Amino acid sequence: MHMDAENKSNEKTDQSQGAKPDIFYKVDIVVIGAGQAGLSAAYHLKREGIEPGKGFVVLDDEFGSGGAWQHRWDTLTLSNVNGINDLPGLAFDAVVDKDDKGLQANVALPKYYEQYEKTFDLPVIRPIRVTEVIERKGRFLIHTNGVQFSARGIINATGTWKTPNCPKYPGWEKFKGRQLHTGEYHGPEEFRGKHVIIVGAGISAVQLLGEISKVTSTTWVTRRSPDFRHYEFNPELGREAVAMVEERVRQGLPPKSVVSVTGLPITPAIEEMLNSGKLDRLPMFDEITENGVRWNDGTTMDADVIFWNTGFRHSLDHLAHLNLVTEDGGVVMAGQLATQVAKDPRIHLTGYGPSASTIGANRAGRAAARELIDFLQLK
Template identity: 80%
Template sequence: MNLDKSTTSVNLLKEEKNQPEIFYKVDIVVIGAGQAGLSAAYHLQKQGLKSGKGFVVLDDEFESGGAWQHRWDSLTLSTVNGINDLPGMHFSDVMQTEDLELQANIAVPKYYEYYEKKFNLPIIRPIRVIEVTERKNRFLIRTNGIQFSARGVINATGTWKTPHCPRYSGWEKFKGRQLHTGEYKNAEEFIGKHVIVVGGGISAVQLLGEISTVTETTWVTRRQPDFRDYEFTPELGREAVAMVDKRVREGLPPNSVVSVTGLPITPAIKEMLDKGILERKPMFDEIIETGVRWADGTTLKADVIFWNTGFRHSLDHLKSLKLTNEKGGIEMTGKLATQVAKDPRIHLTGYGPSASTIGANRAGRAAVKELMEVLKL
């Protein structure tokens, strides 16, 4: 990989010595090598940008697979919501899709690894982007390894690395175990323990159903679950995406998917409703040593509090660019709302309407086209 060294733009104190920082010049840096990042890399290469000098992909994982490699063990090809083909290569070209019991956290990373090798994508890993700043019309990408200077940035970091756990009063007092969706592996680790499952999204419902087959569970949500007896069609999917698209173009934070679509009553959910597994309790007010307590003084003993309370977009490394507005969102523009209105040299793929596998694919293509037009590449 050929990288041009540049020491002319920045001179900062480093290790208490007046030494220049060395930045490697590229046209575009892609941050993240999940579905959106790989899609962007494919289209950058297809448009003629050379690996190394034209663009690089920075990934903070040790291996291929993005967030898929961290999914729970019971998520198989038969239960996953969908695995969308990356551009230029079908999933079935690499994996035998008729084996529906293959673990998604094994099958998808293998697919991604094969994809990266086939197209010889310039992915550097493991490397963590710490901060992106701007100086003299270029972006300085500071990492825990090689430093980069770029004309444009495609951020494809997703959400998996920033789980959201609301810190209720008494959090630190609880003597049992607390974990988030991102830490879950399988239900067997909870056998013989009373598990409080917190959250009203589809992951909470799926994992509640799984855990309830091996131990006692209690389901807790902030709002009454929005069960909807309908088939989730492509038309409804497009409608949901359009609503999120509208929000981010107005500079509002993106809503969760379930807030738009509700919880469709699938055969599995119907069975759980019939068995009483989905008898929900309102959100507790306080965590105590042995469990939780509601405002009326009612308490419930528990061994585990399992937070299925979603994720936040992993954008902390972009804070210095001050993209977030007073509404708490980032105003987006462009064909698929991937382009930051405040600075069209920055694209966020996997943010807002592109936060899905199929959305990430399309977003990668649109972001590359629009960014190359802005940079006149």
């Protein structure tokens, strides 16, 4: 998008003598990330009267629309995807035929997001990666690998997809086979004829175990016993789970996933896997060897692939200089929906903690936009 010259700031970063100083474009608010939470925030900022381009911009490090959805595996379709919610103002089925259950999520969602950005003429700039944010003279300097920005407030909506959590057990570097994380998965066919150890007790681990076990031999390993529950997920249970996650982040504790609170509902597909023995799990191994894994009692298992479905951590490294993280490893959150950073109300984290779900991201985008506008007295 075009940035008006009058928005250029005279703020300069420290440079060695004779070096050309960085020029920062001044806006009121920078939204970092154009996934569900970022687009929701952008929609509400514009709806509240903040001028796109001058009042706010959205910075996205992808080459196209769709956030993390564009990187999901090909076998994730509209028939088995978990949690598609309409963005505010434009229904998903107004853009994509939701009855086409075979349509890949990594095609359908990017199409929807792209149309959403066009429909509301949102000021998304891409590809541009935020490398760090620092505070200076009452404003935030947003350093990127492209244009630099200066803002009064920040809505961070970077999600988790770019920061996989992959615990490196002893012997990690010795393994001669392949190790990969959920974010690198493309489909089960790449594992055909290989023995795959699948690590993790979440919904992704179970879903992908189901896929991969249809084409090759698998072993399921988890640190804790999987929490299967006989219940049908409903809005009331969802609200209870979100409330528990919200309580943690308001105390500055690292957020837990909603699934860690609700457990895994036993769907017909999971019931079938339980009955077939595919979900017979082993406790977590203690060491990785050249050819597989080893437990403390000396038991070993050979493997061609170790597949880590061990979740993601929130992508907040670019905010490190703002010293938001507590000794407990979380951020103390405040505000109506716990999107506001208590230490600095000019910063909102959406898609963090209780707003990590797709429906939560929508509500968080609205709350963050309105609270930040009020705090900065932009209206």
